[in-house]
Amino acid sequence: MLCQNCKRNDAGVHLKRIINGEAAEIHLCGTCAVALGIGDTAGSFSPFGGVQGGNLSHADTRRMSNKGIRCETCGFSFEDIARTGMPGCPDCYRVFAGKLRPTLVKLHGRAVFNGKGPSFADGQEASPDSLSELRERLEQAVREENFELAAVLRDEIRSLSEKEVQ
Amino acid sequence: MSQASSNTQLDAVLSTRVRLARNIDKIPFPVRLNSIEKQNVNFGICRFLSEKGCDLTLTEMSSLYPYEAISLAERHLISPEFASASEGRVLLMSQNEEISIMLCERDHLRIQCTKQGLQTQEAFEGAQIYDELLSSGFRFAFDQKLGYLNQNPKDIGTGMKASVLMHLPALSATGAMARISATASKLGFSVRGSYGDGASVKGDIFRISNTVTMGISENEALTNLKTMALQIATKERAAAEELIKDIGIRDRINRSAGIIENAVLMSSDEMMELLSWVRLGAVYGAVNADIPLINKLFVSMQPATMNVLAKRKLTENERDEIRAKTVKQIFR
Numbered sequence: 001m002l003c004q005n006c007k008r009n010d011a012g013v014h015l016k017r018i019i020n021g022e023a024a025e026i027h028l029c030g031t032c033a034v035a036l037g038i039g040d041t042a043g044s045f046s047p048f049g050g051v052q053g054g055n056l057s058h059a060d061t062r063r064m065s066n067k068g069i070r071c072e073t074c075g076f077s078f079e080d081i082a083r084t085g086m087p088g089c090p091d092c093y094r095v096f097a098g099k100l101r102p103t104l105v106k107l108h109g110r111a112v113f114n115g116k117g118p119s120f121a122d123g124q125e126a127s128p129d130s131l132s133e134l135r136e137r138l139e140q141a142v143r144e145e146n147f148e149l150a151a152v153l154r155d156e157i158r159s160l161s162e163k164e165v166q
Numbered sequence: 167m168s169q170a171s172s173n174t175q176l177d178a179v180l181s182t183r184v185r186l187a188r189n190i191d192k193i194p195f196p197v198r199l200n201s202i203e204k205q206n207v208n209f210g211i212c213r214f215l216s217e218k219g220c221d222l223t224l225t226e227m228s229s230l231y232p233y234e235a236i237s238l239a240e241r242h243l244i245s246p247e248f249a250s251a252s253e254g255r256v257l258l259m260s261q262n263e264e265i266s267i268m269l270c271e272r273d274h275l276r277i278q279c280t281k282q283g284l285q286t287q288e289a290f291e292g293a294q295i296y297d298e299l300l301s302s303g304f305r306f307a308f309d310q311k312l313g314y315l316n317q318n319p320k321d322i323g324t325g326m327k328a329s330v331l332m333h334l335p336a337l338s339a340t341g342a343m344a345r346i347s348a349t350a351s352k353l354g355f356s357v358r359g360s361y362g363d364g365a366s367v368k369g370d371i372f373r374i375s376n377t378v379t380m381g382i383s384e385n386e387a388l389t390n391l392k393t394m395a396l397q398i399a400t401k402e403r404a405a406a407e408e409l410i411k412d413i414g415i416r417d418r419i420n421r422s423a424g425i426i427e428n429a430v431l432m433s434s435d436e437m438m439e440l441l442s443w444v445r446l447g448a449v450y451g452a453v454n455a456d457i458p459l460i461n462k463l464f465v466s467m468q469p470a471t472m473n474v475l476a477k478r479k480l481t482e483n484e485r486d487e488i489r490a491k492t493v494k495q496i497f498r
């Protein structure tokens with residue numbers, strides 16, 4: 001495969017990055033990669049990029065250090081999700097809802113599902129997160145220095161309290 | 167020549183496909199299942215569908231020669247990912263090959279419906295029949311806010327990937343594809359070469375698909391995709407009508423036709439390029455050739471599919487010879 005920048009040299013560097021909420025693959029030769037400053041610092045520049053194979057950014061990987069809750073259905077911890085870039089089962093989305101949220105916001109924005117659900121879900125209302133619940137999670141996010149999640153939660157609290165005033 | 171008059175705008179469109187990703191709740195995604203657990207999932211789904219009287223052919227991917235699996239991907243009936251490993255994977259397919267259901271790809275279920283030409287709604291409805299039927303027997307993993315909970319966080323929401331396969335030789339020749347692809351991606355679509363790797367697109371055949379699965383309904387996504395495909399088709403037509411006036415391009419088209427008439431050996435890459443030029447010429451009346459047959463040959467003369475047609479693994483030379491002979495038929 002040729003380098004996407006110079007289209008001349010063989011691309012030896014393959015990166016996955018999140019651009020506008022889209023995971024995009026970038027293939028560059030070593031020269032162009034350094035010239036373009038991809039990989040933030042020269043040192044972090046490995047053939048696997050800063051991210052291992054998935055949709056999770058550096059920030060998500062950093063957060064891996066959080067203590068070990070595991071999904072009962074598949075046994076995955078959040079570390080496993082960050083490592084593989086994928087949840088292990090549908091329940092992971094529920095167990096790690098808070099931690100996955102920044103990634104989902106990056107991929108899909110603030111949009112929520114607006115399609116046709118399965119028939120068993122007809123008539124079910126999405127339960128809105130309550131203000132107190134969100135505030136609790138914001139506090140926890142700040143304690144864990146998870147500022148990305150904190151920013152998301154702060155926005156949600158703001159928009160929800162505006163709605164409640166109306 | 168008759169094809170030139172009939173709805174030229176849509177001549178760029180080859181086919182439409184809708185794929186729905188679904189998972190059964192409380193069961194780990196296939197990558198986290200061992201082969202017995204995958205077999206249980208597959209068996210449950212197959213038994214349910216046969217009890218419901220569905221007429222689908224079952225293929226265990228592990229029973230196929232590698233070239234047979236690759237051929238299914240060349241014919242767009244399965245994903246390349248599904249062909250890449252066989253353990254614990256089952257394919258269900260309808261007789262006319264419009265419906266194919268991949269079991270234990272990255273998700274438990276990938277329900278796919280393909281239609282000729284630009285038929286976004288029809289393809290969706292075809293897939294939806296099986297989606298609704300299966301959801302009456304299995305509880306799909308679903309969340310009111312996140313939609314369908316699929317393995318790749320990119321695929322949650324509607325879990326619907328709708329796409330249109332297009333032949334765009336004029337836009338490729340004028341170098342417009344990079345710009346179109348950039349614009350499309352801002353609007354929530356991806357544009358990718360269907361054959362060849364990312365670096366070089368073979369035959370100027372592109373797949374345009376939706377990337378937005380949240381915040382909009384399936385119908386909105388389908389309407390947007392259709393609009394996008396029509397706009398690209400209109401651009402292709404304008405570019406082609408200009409291009410065809412160029413004597414250099416007409417020379418290129420007729421030379422391609424000449425090679426097809428006379429070649430004794432033809433590689434798959436060469437065929438893709440020649441057929442692309444001749445198809446452009448045929449759509450806009452510069453040469454006379456069988457366009458529906460060209461559309462078929464793009465697929466049936468791919469290496470693995472040729473092996474399947476011959477029922478054995480051909481040597482490269484054998485393939486090149488059969489290909490050269492077969493491709494000439496577009497002028498008969």
Ligand SMILES: [Zn+2]
Binds near residue numbers: 009
């Ligand atoms: Zn380069």
Ligand SMILES: [Zn+2]
Binds near residue numbers: 073075093
């Ligand atoms: Zn899990």
